[in-house]
Amino acid sequence: MTGETHIEGVLRELAPQVLGILIRRHGWFDACEDAVQEALLAATVQWPGEGVPDNPRAWLITVATRRLTDQWRSDHARRRREATITAMDLASAPSEPGPDEDRPAERDDTLTLLFLCCHPALTGASQIALTLRAVGGLTTAQIARAFLVPEATMAQRISRAKQRIKGAGTTFHMPTGDERAERLGAVLHVLYLIFNEGYTATSGPDLHREDLTAEAIRLTRLVHRSLPGDGEVTGLLALMLLTDSRRPARTGADGTLVPLAEQDRTLWNAAYIKEGVALISDALANSPVGPYQLQAAIAAVHAEAGHADDTDWPQILALYVLLGHVAPNPMVTLNHAVALAMVDGPRAGLALLKTLDDDDRVTAHHRLDAVRAHLLELSGDPEAAGAHYRQAARRTTSLPEQRYLESQAARLTR
Amino acid sequence: MIMLYASPATRDALSAGQRDEVLRDHDRFRGLTDGSGELLGAETLADPSTAVTVRIREGIPTVTAGSCGEAGEHLSGYYLVDCESRERAVELAALVPAGYTATEVRPLMNQNGTEM
Numbered sequence: 131m132t133g134e135t136h137i138e139g140v141l142r143e144l145a146p147q148v149l150g151i152l153i154r155r156h157g158w159f160d161a162c163e164d165a166v167q168e169a170l171l172a173a174t175v176q177w178p179g180e181g182v183p184d185n186p187r188a189w190l191i192t193v194a195t196r197r198l199t200d201q202w203r204s205d206h207a208r209r210r211r212e213a214t215i216t217a218m219d220l221a222s223a224p225s226e227p228g229p230d231e232d233r234p235a236e237r238d239d240t241l242t243l244l245f246l247c248c249h250p251a252l253t254g255a256s257q258i259a260l261t262l263r264a265v266g267g268l269t270t271a272q273i274a275r276a277f278l279v280p281e282a283t284m285a286q287r288i289s290r291a292k293q294r295i296k297g298a299g300t301t302f303h304m305p306t307g308d309e310r311a312e313r314l315g316a317v318l319h320v321l322y323l324i325f326n327e328g329y330t331a332t333s334g335p336d337l338h339r340e341d342l343t344a345e346a347i348r349l350t351r352l353v354h355r356s357l358p359g360d361g362e363v364t365g366l367l368a369l370m371l372l373t374d375s376r377r378p379a380r381t382g383a384d385g386t387l388v389p390l391a392e393q394d395r396t397l398w399n400a401a402y403i404k405e406g407v408a409l410i411s412d413a414l415a416n417s418p419v420g421p422y423q424l425q426a427a428i429a430a431v432h433a434e435a436g437h438a439d440d441t442d443w444p445q446i447l448a449l450y451v452l453l454g455h456v457a458p459n460p461m462v463t464l465n466h467a468v469a470l471a472m473v474d475g476p477r478a479g480l481a482l483l484k485t486l487d488d489d490d491r492v493t494a495h496h497r498l499d500a501v502r503a504h505l506l507e508l509s510g511d512p513e514a515a516g517a518h519y520r521q522a523a524r525r526t527t528s529l530p531e532q533r534y535l536e537s538q539a540a541r542l543t544r
Numbered sequence: 545m546i547m548l549y550a551s552p553a554t555r556d557a558l559s560a561g562q563r564d565e566v567l568r569d570h571d572r573f574r575g576l577t578d579g580s581g582e583l584l585g586a587e588t589l590a591d592p593s594t595a596v597t598v599r600i601r602e603g604i605p606t607v608t609a610g611s612c613g614e615a616g617e618h619l620s621g622y623y624l625v626d627c628e629s630r631e632r633a634v635e636l637a638a639l640v641p642a643g644y645t646a647t648e649v650r651p652l653m654n655q656n657g658t659e660m
Contacts, residue, residue, distance in 0.1 A: 287581035530657030
C-alpha cells in the first residue's frame with residue numbers, strides 16, 4: 131500500500147512535467163495528453179512489480195513519445211505521415227531534457243500548462259476538469275468522484291476541452307502583457323473554485339472531496355514558487371491556508387455546520403495559520419492590494435483571535451470597506467453588514483442590508499435572509515428573525531445549511 | 545432537473561408523424577447535452593394509467609389506480625443536467641421537444657455547506 135502511494139505521488143508530480151516537455155517538443159495538446167495518460171497507466175501497471183526506474187521521468191517521456199508516434203503512424207487521413215515521422219526522428223529524440231529544459235524551465239512549463247488549461251475558450255467546468263487532469267495528474271475517475279458526476283460525463287468534458295483547445299489553435303507558450311494578466315486571473319479563479327469545492331464538503335465519507343483542498347493548495351504553491359512577487363497569488367495561497375485551517379472545527383460529528391463564532395479554535399490548524407499570516411503580511415507590505423489579499427487579511431484577523439470575543443472587528447470592518455471598493459459584490463456587502471453590526475450595532479448592519487433589497491443578484495438568495503435573520507435576532511426581534519431563517523431554509527440548496535437554518539428558526543419560534 | 549409535464553389532451557392530439565418527430569427531437573437534445581458534458585441522466589415514465597398511488601391514512605395504506613397528480617397534467621419524464629448556471633438550465637429547458645404542457649426546472653439539494 132505504501133509502495134503504491136509512493137508511486138502515485140511520483141507520477142502526480144512528474145505528469146505535468148512530462149506533458150509540458152512533450153507539448154513543447156511536439157505541440158498538439160490533446161494527442162500529447164492522451165499519450166501521457168497512457169504512459170502513466172503503463173507505469174501504474176509495471177512499476178509495482180518491476181520497481182520505480184532510476185530515472186522515472188525519462189521512462190515516462192520515452193513511453194509517452196512512443197505512444198505518440200504509434201498514434202500518428204496509424205492516423206493516415208489527418209496527418210501527412212511521412213513529413214511528421216521524419217520531423218519526429220524518434221531515434222535521436224532525447225529522453226532526458228535538453229540544456230534548455232533544466233530545473234527552472236520545468237517549473238515554468240507546468241505554469242504554461244496551467245495557463246493553457248484555463249484558456250478562455252473553455253467553460254469554467256472544463257477548465258477545472260482539465261487543470262485537475264493535466265496539471266494535477268488526477269485520473270478521470272478521481273475527478274468525476276470529486277465533482278459527483280458519472281465518470282463517462284467527466285471523460286466527455288475533458289475530451290471536449292482538449293478538442294476545444296486544439297480548435298482554438300493555441301500554441302504552447304506563455305501569454306504576454308494583458309493576456310497574461312487576464313489568464314493568470316482565470317488560473318487563480320479556477321484554483322479558488324477547486325479549493326472551494328473541496329472545502330465545502332461536509333461529510334466524512336466525502337474524503338475524495340477533501341483531497342481537492344490539498345490539491346488546490348499544492349497547485350497554488352506551484353504558481354507561487356514561479357511567481358513569488360505576485361501579491362494576488364500569495365494572497366490566494368494565504369487565503370486557502372487560513373480558510374482550511376478551520377476545517378477541523380467547522381463541522382460537528384454528524385456533519386452539522388458549526389458557525390465561526392462557535393468553533394473550537396483549539397482545533398484550528400496552527401501551522402497553516404502561521405504560514406498564512408506570514409504570507410499575507412509579506413504580500414500586503416510589498417505588493418499592490420487586491421481582492422484575494424484583502425480576503426486573506428480578513429481571514430488572518432479571525433485566525434489571530436484565540437476566542438470569538440477577541441476578534442478585532444474594527445479592523446475587519448475597515449478591510450471590508452476596502453474590499454467593497456476594490457471588488458464590490460453582494461456577498462462582500464453581506465459580510466460587511468455583519469462586521470458593521472459587530473462594531474456599530476445590528477441596526478447599522480440592517481441598514482446596509484437594505485441597500486441590497488433592489489439587487490436582483492441577491493434578493494432571492496438564502497444568504498441575505500440568513501444574515502438579515504441573524505441581525506434581527508441581535509436587534510431584539512426574534513419573531514422576524516425566525517421568519518427569515520425559515521425563508522432562508524426554503525431557499526438554500528445545501529442540505530447541511532438547510533438543517534442549520536431550520537434549527538435556528540425552531541430555536542426562535544419556541 | 546428538467547421535468548417534462550404532459551396532458552392526455554396534448555398527447556392524443558399528436559399524429560404518428562408528430563410522435564416520431566418528438567422522438568427524433570429527444571435524440572437531438574440528448575446528443576446536444578451529452579456532447580456538452582451536461583447530461584447526467586434521463587428517463588421516460590410510462591403512461592399514468594400504468595401508475596398506482598399509495599396514500600396512508602392513520603397508518604393504513606390505500607392503493608388507487610392511476611397517477612396522484614392533477615387530472616390534467618402528469619410527469620412524463622425528466623432530464624438531469626449539470627449546468628454552469630440556472631440560466632443555462634432554463635435555456636436547455638426551452639430546447640426540450642415540443643408537445644409538453646410545461647417544463648419545470650428545479651435544482652437538486654447537495655451536501656456542500658459553508659460556515660454561516
